[in-house]
Amino acid sequence: MNYNFPKKINIREDILNYLTNSITDGKVKINEKLYSENFIANKFGVSRSLVHEIYTALDMMGIVKCIHGEGTYLVKSEGINCNSPLGLLLFLQGEDAKSLLEFRYIIELGIVEQVIDNISGNDVEIMLESIQEMEETDDYMIASENDVKIHMTYCNALHNPLVSFVYNLAIVYITFISNNNWESIYADNDTNKKNELIEQHKQIVSALVDKKPEKCIKAITNHLTYIEDKFLNY
Structure with a gap:
């Protein structure tokens, strides 16, 4: 793509x-x-x-x-x-979607242990509600919005203003790529990809609830690798 x-x-x-x-x-x-x-x-x-x-x-x-x-x-x-x-940031030229994915690998994997230590029940509830909305909606933009919301909630759970600020700055392009991904899913009526992405988010939240860093790292890695393989490499 x-x-x-x-x-x-x-x-x-x-x-x-x-x-x-x-x-x-x-x-x-x-x-x-x-x-x-x-x-x-x-x-x-x-x-x-x-x-x-x-x-x-x-x-x-x-x-x-x-x-x-x-x-x-x-x-x-x-x-x-x-x-x-x-x-x-809004006017920067996004030349390479993979560069942004690398940024996400660095941030999201690098803060796993701290997020597990700090994440609250309210954070988990927000993420679960977002997953539910992704499951129920027929609007790709709503699915994308909730996808991004899950990852924003994850990063903000660290309670590190600098990390949140940097991730917030990148959110416009994360949203752009997410919109493209979800739009292609709905355009192709690809329920397999939709269900796979939803399941990946469930696995991430499950690992956070279980407070298992290795499980969380694996879940996030699987998710980002899936995005790269299915959406960026064709």
């Missing part, structure tokens, strides 16, 4: 500037609903998935809150500009 990372940086910049200006001009205030993904997609002539990536990144950075079935709400107005670390 060839990943067609967005090359028109100005489109992303235009979208972010439009959101920034709307907030600065008072058109959108704290706790008010931001423009819908469909509205932005139609206004700028881009795919909804591209807008979803941007909104997801803003959500992960705590600038907005995306509530499924309701919309996206503005939480804070600071940090949503092209000069912020998030803004810069």
Whole structure:
């Protein structure tokens, strides 16, 4: 599969500037609903998935809150500009999906023992709820969103602000790749891949609950290797 990372940086910049200006001009205030993904997609002539990536990144950075079935709400107005670390990341060119996968290997495998020591019952509940939503949904974007949410919850369970910050910065491209993976699954009606990915996430959570580092390392490695073999190598 060839990943067609967005090359028109100005489109992303235009979208972010439009959101920034709307907030600065008072058109959108704290706790008010931001423009819908469909509205932005139609206004700028881009795919909804591209807008979803941007909104997801803003959500992960705590600038907005995306509530499924309701919309996206503005939480804070600071940090949503092209000069912020998030803004810069949004415009970086993703030349190699495998490089991002290597980043995930390093981060997710490197913190296993610490996550097992720190993960809470609430974290586990969030991950299990996300798995359930992945099982029940017919929308690839919802499946992708919950896939990413599981890994974000895992990394945030470390309670290390630096690790969370770095992983948050990468989330826009993790989301982009996840969207592509899940879209291909639904387009091909490939229930085997869907079930396999869901089972892999269950194995990761099971290892965390059992507090078995080796089991968790194996589960995460199997998951990332599967992504590389099934989605990146064809």
